[in-house]
Amino acid sequence: MAENNLDQQMETKIEEQKQNQDNKKTKYNKKFKKNKQEQEQKQNQSEHQGGEQEDNSKGLKIYPHIVDQKFINLIDFDQLDKLFNSEIEKDQQEAVIYLKAFIKEQKPTLINLFDIFDHYFNKEENKGLLEKTVLRMFKILKCLSTLQANSIIYKSYFCLIQQNSVKIPEENQQFMTEISQAWKYVHTDSLNTFLTIFDIASQIKKEDVSDEIKDLIVLQKYSEAVKIISVFSNFTSELAPLLINSLTTNKDASKAADLIKQFKLNPNQFPEVEIRLKKMSLRYNLRTYSWEFVAELFREQKDILGYAVEDLLFNKQYNEAYSVLKSDDQIIKYVHKKESLQALNDPSIKFKVLPNRLYTKDYFSPQSENIGQEPEGTHLNLSKDFGITRDKVFFINDVKSKDFEFAKKELESAKQIGLDGEFRPAVTKLDNNSQSLALLQLATQNYCFLFDPMALKNEKEYEILQQNIFQNPNILKIGHTISGDISMVASQLNGQLNFKCSLDLAKLHKSKNPEQKQSSLSFIAKFQLGKGLCKGEQTSNWSQRPLREAQIHYGALDAYISIALYNKYIQLYGEKDLSQFFERI
Structure with a gap:
């Protein structure tokens, strides 16, 4: 239990760090924009009064200036x-x-x-x-x-x-x-x-450049090699693999992946890099989360779970390793280490299948409370705190269903809608399926609707519903750092979206509480409502179907919390005061 509490604390800390990074990035972007404007003004002045400028596109140029x-x-x-x-x-x-x-x-x-x-x-x-x-x-x-x-x-x-x-x-x-x-x-x-x-x-000659790249690799001057490859871009497809293959180690696999993306190469050409990245991802998750979480997160990745079994056996976590192995009959095919196979056949080791609490204790409530990681009532609960019981949450994957028609009626007539999204888990940097939307959550004052974008993709009725909601200036869309949500929705519609009327809870919180350094959604909820959000499902496997009940609760609450906070702010400041924070377009 202590280890699980530590995992939860680490997750909260990671979220807070991510929020701090977002805040710093926003400040940096503002500062960068200001500096850029000042530089443009100075440049215009220098061209008339004497100044300097550096142009790297076609060489360096010095404009008239005062000599020091x-x-x-x-x-x-x-x-x-x-x-x-x-x-x-x-x-x-x-x-x-x-x-x-x-x-x-x-x-x-x-x-x-x-x-x-x-x-x-x-x-x-x-x-x-x-x-x-x-x-x-x-x-x-x-x-x-x-x-x-x-x-x-x-x-x-x-x-x-x-x-x-x-x-x-x-x-x-x-x-x-x-x-x-x-x-x-x-x-x-x-x-x-x-x-x-x-x-x-x-x-x-390409051969001369290739020899230079090889020399730099021997000297481990990787950044210089990258610059040379970038200069001789017509040789990239031949030269970049030299550097990338040299970085295929546990230490440098992440750098290799960055270069594959930077030079827009086919990841399938570098299977060894992908293997290294998968092992790194697995070991990070094994250190950070429980074996149960790992078994679910990678359940479509049998090869990764094979590595998990090997690592758990090496660390003498025999029951955990055996439980992962028995979660799918295909995993044994990916267990290759001689020592692991010997351990699995060792009669002196008494293996036992442990229950995966994510499934055996799966209820429509916060995950950490379900599995006994934290006391009941630690976090906000949709049913107990807001009266949104399970029958008021709808999972929708068919435009011809009654649930879709009901959702359409409720959403198009709503005055406010809470908005959030969940993404497919990123297994590695080279995972082409990562960061695609796996769940779109919309909440009204009385209901929550969880749409399955993977099943509804290219359904015209679904696209029209989104346009009717998000382009309607009479429906207030509420979210936390909502610009990201707007981009998320627009990406589903191939950018064809004129988003209108929104409220960003992060900006509102910062304006009303300038002394507060934190502005994560969970922090705002705890600050205003007394309890925060359980983040146990934040990085869970959102591409799996069916979703677990705890996932459904998490997804629905992430959208409904925007409605709950909006109602709280109305009580505190009044609707007229809040209207100044509406972004109409």
């Missing part, structure tokens, strides 16, 4: 002579070391360093030297790379070349071959600029 003479006066130009004019490698290396130290100490901007280089190459004694450095670029770039020079040195140098429109003279075209080999010495942040300035991307 302070930084120019700080530089030792003898060191630049060594970098750009000396034939002695030791001198060049000394110059790079000096520049790195200068950048670390003085922290010049790209513009500062550009001005320093520009001043150097425009000195009377250095006229024409810039063109010569371009012809010596291979040697210079190799030195910069060997000593791991700061990316700002590359950027400012290339910027100067670009601004001066320096080209390789026709009589020196033999140097182009050398320059086309110099790309591997260019800092990855400046590689695209380098290729653009000299227009040599088409000259780079």
